[in-house]
Amino acid sequence: MHFVKKVPTSEQEKAAKRKEHEKRAQQFLRVRDRIVAKRDKGEYDEEILSLTQQILEKNADIYTFWNIRRTAIEQRIEANRNYLLELDVLDEEKAKSAQKVENLLAGELFLSYECIKSNPKSYSAWYQRAWVLQRQANPDYVKELALCEKALQMDCRNFHCWDHRRTVSRMAKRTEEQELEFSNRLIEENFSNYSAWHYRSIALTKIHCDEKSVKLDDSILAAELQKVKNAFYMDADDQSAWTYTRWLLENGSGKEFLRPESCTPIQLISASFHGTNTTLVFTRAVTVPYILTLVDTDDETSWRGFSSTSPSPTSARVWQYVSDTPLQIANPLETPEKSENFAWMSLTDTPYVNVAKLKMIFDVEEPKEPAFIQELLEDCRQLIELEPKNKWPLYMRSLVLMEYRPIRSHSEIVDNLKLLAESLDTKRVELYKSLISRQKLNFSIREQFARLLSHESDELVVRYSELTSLEGVEFLAGLVGSADFSGN
């Protein structure tokens, strides 16, 4: 029988196969109909368990059948629970009954394991495991976590498995430190692993940040940068390393513009009276009911919001209260909301301006630069030199400069962003253009900042500055009466 070359499938064989195939399909349909019929009659017996198992072993994605199994098992769990409460049953019998349920659950773990082996991306099979673990008397979390780790070794981006691991580690009450260690292990094996870096970022935030602060300590940032640096030096094209670096940068930053607006704490930037209205400007979009907690009126109707996305927004950063008499506001420096011992602040003579915040928004002052930031800048510089065609180090360096040296390095930032837009990363031209625009806007506002604050003149002039967007200008709504953006 040796050296029999495989005969190409002839028409006849194909036909036979098709027939066989049809036979199997018929078989499947028969079993399916039988299951459905039993379900409709409420027969959640041993047979329905065995029928669904038969099919799920071959195709784990039919969630209806998993559902039926869960119902069947729930019924048995419930029956056992009642049985255990009965008074006239021997303890021995009760133990037997409880054991039966445990065996059933263990069997379910085995079935889903087999399913996951053949289809590691089956939602239903993974879900079934978590469901079983929640119902077992003594779930073996160690074994389950080991299973997750094995599955992740086979496919480090299997999000079903990541999700499952999150669930299990929560059930097992694993500490975030343990999970951080776990991410360490995966990253060491293969640093091009978005999921592991992401898992790490979540663990780090949970360990070191509370609800009030989202900022990581410099010492942690420095250590993390040391780690991720190995990765982007080894492979400067590896996005996961750069994305994590960017995340670190954002977390070390006190500024908002790199972050989504939802991360920004709500703060009042300015409140000013303009004869016919009182203008309030906030760090992020707020609603009228929220504002009413800060002002001396309950009137909900005389408000006008300003937003670039809607003519009459319900949520906006800039609000006008239309009235000839100025509003009074709760002193934002003392208490954020009206409480017993607070003082109203009058806006009649002088407006309220949160200068510190505005300075931060428009980079009027540069923040203190930690040593690791200097190191990161130097690393990027070195990589730019070694790989002039790679966009990542240039982009990262520009982000860092925007954050820490917006004034000193203004021209380098603009040059870098232009280089990115024009040759290194032309697919994201608009992104770079809007970053350039904001840098130029900030530059211009910085020049006029003292004048605007002194109330000598309320005209803002930003001419011929290649602005593509006026985003950010709204923060000045309380200070600027007229603006000249000609030539942009």
Place this chain on the structure above:
Amino acid sequence: MDEKLPESVDVIVLGTGLPEAVLASACARAGLSVLHLDRNEYYGGEWSSFTMSMIHEVNQKAPNTLTPDQKSQITELLEEDEQLVELGHQKVLSEVEMKWLQDDVKEKLEKESQMRRFSIDLVPKVLLSKGAMVQTLCDSQVSHYAEFKLINRQLCPTTSSSDGHITLNSVPCSKGEIFQNSALSILEKRALMKFITFCTQWRGKPDAERRELLGAHADRPFGEFLKEMGVGETLQEFIINTIGILQPRPTAMTGMLASCEFMDSVGHFGPSPFLFPLYGCGELAQCFCRLAAVFGSLYCLGRPVQAMIKKDGRVIAIIANNERINCRHVIMSARFVPEDVPILETSEIERIVYATDKSIKEAQKEQLTLINLASLRPEAAISRIVEVGFEACTAPKGHFLVHATGTREGETSIEKVAGQILAINNVQPYWKMSFTGKTLKFDTTAGELAENVILAPQVDASLHYSHVVEECREIFCKNWPDLDFLPRTIKNDEENEEEVEKTATGEENQVEN
């Protein structure tokens, strides 16, 4: 022993060393009838592994040349025009010495009956994960008979220039290991990754273009080429040391080939490119014999193989234990080559084996270790150490075998260097064996050997098995051009059925949805 042998077979294989076993299995697999004989009572010949209680068998028995009585008895088996050629007892192992250095350990091991837990290799080699041996094992399904573990640690000795102190550093193989390594600077890591990327691209090019890419450096030392590529001195040394285990003294061309070979195997079964057979390297020869047996090859060990019968310049029969077996081909190990065939050249490999109860570099988990000693013996073509223990099933728990292998060039002996390595962690071996392995180059042109006598490849100094297997393949294909060498097994019907089932359920799913 008294069992009657067949009167006639296609192929008689003499010696059960690895190459003979591979060839025997290839012949049997190809449908030829095979008789496989060995004078030893054990499998593997000079490729074998022994337990501590059997290791004395390594001493080749005194050759018992035919007495005139025997000779006349055998001559009776001859027919007209046939000629008797007495088979040789070539010595392929010499200066075999073994001694216990600590008798108390011996007593203890004997008392606990641990002696049989050793598996002492005569030829310790490793398998390249994507090399020819692994391919052959998988294709032939001999892999079913054996188990392997990853060589999980490669160490590289560096000598301090100030005090001559030697330290052993881990060689990072995979991307992950490079990432974790603290000895390399990040710029070196980067240069190393760039080099790896270059290798990957280079490997995919046709031969001519490959040479072109190396330019004038192709046949110049590898180091010069690496320097040209912007690889710093430390890293040059590191790369050359790492691949040096595959290719000593590389040129740009051979260095690149070895680098590719190395990288190709990295990550295939794990971070290291090398595998080691559990229970020792001698297992492999036995596994191939087992495949041969499955395909009908007949085995007789401990059989006095005495002579061959020639007629018209061809061997037509072998005489073993005074029996005549006719055959078309004879495959023999060097041991059986008639004494009157002139030897052109003998190359020697020095081997020392130590048994120890402490690793040369302790780690949390027991490791299978490979050390390239080239930096300590720069003149020698080959110098390396393999340390395997309980994890590889070659020693009792807590014990290790340290195999030093080296060629003779230069002033520093392999023994001295091995001693230095043992001294780093103050390892005191309790048993030691040393011998010289010989590779004999015979003058086959004189016609003493017939054209249908095939000499099996001999032990070579290479770290891995690719060359041996490739040589076996060439020999087989040359002699049986119309047969396949250990071809991939055709899927059986059961597996086919499973496939059908999968597609079927795939479509059923659509029905459901």
